[in-house]
Amino acid sequence: MAAFPGTFAFDEYGRPFIILRDQDKQKRLTGNDAIKSHILAAKQIANTLRTSLGPKGLDKIMVSPDGEVTATNDGATILKLMDVDHEIGKLMVQLSQSQDDEIGDGTTGVVVLAGALLEQAENLLDRGIHPIRIADGFELAAQCAVKHLESIAEPFKFSPDNKEPLIRVALTTLGSKIVNKCHRQMAEIAVDAILTVADLEQKDVNFELIKIEQKVGGRMEDSALIKGVVVDKTMSHAQMPKVLRNVKLAILTCPFEPPKPKTKHKLDVTSAEDYKALRAYEQEKFTEMVQQVKNAGATLAICQWGFDDEANHLLLQHDLPAVRWVGGPEIELIAIATGGRIVPRFEELTSEKLGKAGLVRELAFGTAKDKMLVIEECQNSKAVTILLRGGNQMVVAEAKRSIHDALCAVRSLIRDSRIVYGGGAAEISCSLAVAKEADQLSTLEQYAFRAFSVALENIPLALAENSGLQPIETLSELKARQVNESKPSLGVDCMLTGNSDMKDHHVVESLHSKKQQIILATQLVKMILKIDDVRSSADRM
Missing domain, CATH: 1.10.560.10 (GroEL-like equatorial domain)
Incomplete structure (x- = not known):
């Protein structure tokens, strides 16, 4: 093997090794x-x-x-x-x-x-x-x-009935943060969130049940603790109801769309009759899917995937409100909060797998009317969401870091109540x-x-x-x-x-x-x- 000049050196056995670059500068x-x-x-x-x-x-x-x-x-x-x-x-x-x-x-x-x-x-x-x-x-x-x-x-003595000592600890943590404008409010939000999800007997706090949602707009004082789940989505159709009570949720990870062929064959549409037949087949499948959800007793469909305008229109016609493009972590939190099961296929959906919530409503924020979906009065009341508001993204992001520190400080006292x-x-x-x-x-x-x-x-x-x-x-x-x-x-x-x-x-x-x-x-x-x-x-x- 020919060596490039200056690139390789050889030991006494003729084996090459690479010389480090810029050795004179080291x-x-x-x-x-x-x-x-x-x-x-x-x-x-x-x-x-x-x-x-x-x-x-x-x-x-x-x-x-x-x-x-x-x-x-x-x-x-x-x-x-x-x-x-x-x-x-x-x-x-x-x-x-x-x-x-x-x-x-x-x-x-x-x-x-x-x-x-x-x-x-x-x-x-x-x-x-x-x-x-x-x-x-x-x-x-x-x-x-x-x-x-x-x-x-x-x-350090505290109880769910006497939260004041924990609030003082949260106030200490938040004392150096940007949120001292609404100091006590943020401390109370942090303590209430921890006590809601904490297991005081086992001295354990499941942080997975606390979700922090940020929304730019409004004042920091508009921040709130919601005992339920907040999803940054809206109803899929503008004419669907904005408030639902005693809701039964179908939590779906399967899309509202006709099944695709899983082989290498393809479907050619060569005439108007073929197109009409295909459209009728799609509509039949959409109607069948919607009916399966209705038959299970669901009054709201939460779908991880999207669906097209035709499926959306059929959902509206059948009085079945729906929310689409809900992320994986949010789907899991909704399932935990409502006691429902995540269903991967329409055929597997039954009434036993539906989640239950007392109230589902849309919230509108600010002059831009940004909307979010709030699922409250859930079967498992331990899941909570902290909704943070602020004038711009920088303030909201710092508020999130601040509230996280307060949550962690209170959690430490749940685990070891000495100060x-x-x-x-x-x-x-x-x-x-x-x-x-x-x-x-x-x-x-x-x-x-x-x-x-x-x-x-x-x-x-x-x-x-x-x-x-x-x-x-x-x-x-x-x-x-x-x-x-x-x-x-x-x-x-x-x-x-x-x-x-x-x-x-x-x-x-x-x-x-x-x-x-x-x-x-x-x-x-x-x-x-x-x-x-x-x-x-x-x-x-």
Whole structure:
């Protein structure tokens, strides 16, 4: 085999191997230099998100390659939309996504904490401490912090009759979001949705039963929780009734159309008589399908596929309202809510497979009269839909992200009904506990413990900074008061009310969420500290 000059090199056995392109532009970093390179990339990501932390945090405007604009302060969304090239930067994105998948809230805080830990790790590296010792020390410090969190956590009592405690948690989550214009309304919607679908005995919440529907137009105050299913469709014919009561639904995944030949044969229409015969056959089949649905006792047909004007006209003639082009996930949710069965063939449709709903109605929105179909008073009342309204797509999209965070925060409390106090109070208390534990250690890990303690203080520092307070003075005062008054509920007064006791403000967070932030951030930092070899483009470093 002839080799192209400069393309292949050969080893001592004559086997060719490919030389990497741009090898002269590559440089290899090893040891502490590589770790510091990783830390620098991670710190840049964390510093970007730091200003978005807390109720006074700033929003970010993200512009996609095709010009789509997103304004948000949700950490997971910001990182997902950022164009990150560095491998460690991508790990930070995954860290935020992990927090979002596991908890749904705290996506900004976990990245800020990881960045603070890496900053402290860099200082320890400069002092000559081995990265493995730093990583092991951080892990032990994280265990100490989590143990302390459990000791200061308080039981959280609520019931379906007493929703106010859950509403306060949702208010805390929504405090930094765009929806604080209708703060309490959104919190009540989130709590009602969770309690409707929750199994309080099993401490489980099925998120699949909650659908969030967005509709641009109107005010955000027009948002509502509908105990049923909302479908972004209308009746297939303009003359079909807009309100139906005591409805029996036929949920079909088969189209209203004549059967097609499943062989390679074709049908040639060569004369007017042939065309008339074909039309009569089609009409007969359409009528037969409509009659099968009517015979089963259905008063509304929900069809996954479309049907042509002739079938639509026949449905109107036979007084059978219908909805077409309903998507697969919506079909499944309708089946769950109404207790019906999804029917793939007309021949299989029976009265036992019909779903039942007390009310089906069309809603019209705004000056454009956009219409949606609402299926309410269903047999299985657990399926709910949150209908979000807003002046433009950007506001509605941010409202959806906000309500998702609130839903996740309330779900965490259903699973583990213990709380800690927000406003950086839990982090300050953990910082004091870890620093105290460091004084009891005689090994090298005491330096990692103290560094971990300082890193935890970054959360209240960022909250104070974003609220226009003096960060160092505020933190020093809170630490002294927590020690002197033995009150782990003292945090940063972000709303400038003159009271730093988060218990009085009802600013509470799920214990599970706070523990997960510390654990995930520590795991990522451990991983980064153990990567000591990297090859990358010189101009990117």
